[in-house]
Amino acid sequence: MRIGYGWDSHEFKDNLPLKIGGVQIPFSKGLSGHSDGDVLLHALTDALLGAVAAGDIGRYFPPSDPQWKGADSTIFVQEALKQVHRAGYAVANVDSTVILAEPKLGPHSVKIQARMAKLLGIRASQVGIKAKTPEGMGTDHAAIAHVVVLLAPRPAKPRRLRKATWATERST
Ligand code: MG
Numbered sequence: 526m527r528i529g530y531g532w533d534s535h536e537f538k539d540n541l542p543l544k545i546g547g548v549q550i551p552f553s554k555g556l557s558g559h560s561d562g563d564v565l566l567h568a569l570t571d572a573l574l575g576a577v578a579a580g581d582i583g584r585y586f587p588p589s590d591p592q593w594k595g596a597d598s599t600i601f602v603q604e605a606l607k608q609v610h611r612a613g614y615a616v617a618n619v620d621s622t623v624i625l626a627e628p629k630l631g632p633h634s635v636k637i638q639a640r641m642a643k644l645l646g647i648r649a650s651q652v653g654i655k656a657k658t659p660e661g662m663g664t665d666h667a668a669i670a671h672v673v674v675l676l677a678p679r680p681a682k683p684r685r686l687r688k689a690t691w692a693t694e695r696s697t
Contacts (some may be wrong), residue, residue, distance in 0.1 A: 527614060531577025533567040543613050545601050545623060545630065545668070546637035546654065547644060549578045552628045555669055559588040565596035565623055568670040569641065570598070572619070573605035577612040580619040602644050614676035621672040622651035626665035628657035646665045 531668065541555025546565040556562030570582045573655055586593045586605050609616065630637070634654045642649045659665060 527576045529572040529674040531568040531571030535562045547640040560596040564670040566598035568672040570601040570605045572672040572674040579608040591638040615679045617677040618651040625668040
């Protein structure tokens, strides 16, 4: 088993689309960043990479590279998942907490859970989504996400008999 942890934060800015967990959420502000600012998918990416000691999001997608400007953050998750599979692991479960003053994430949590499960190729019951308000933290202008992932060894593919083997067996 392997465990991974990721953390990220982005600042709210006026008139930007708000994306959290790959889901567009109606709100007057969005999260600014070099990509689409999806704080939850960035934390998930780092948790996946961290679990297989494969560096962090900046190593694969440096903010200095103009090709990631406005990028859909699902690309980052897909690359991290590739690294997880390459290392011989599969995602057992994910848990997350998003900390933001508004909007309320509760009404969108089922959609976010389904979206993240689909991205990871797992069931919704393997993805935890929790939202908190930043009581006393003074971070009302930002969204913060924490994600942990648990990885289990990938089951080996069943071996298939080769045609040659069949031929030998039938001739005896
Ligand atoms: Mg980020």
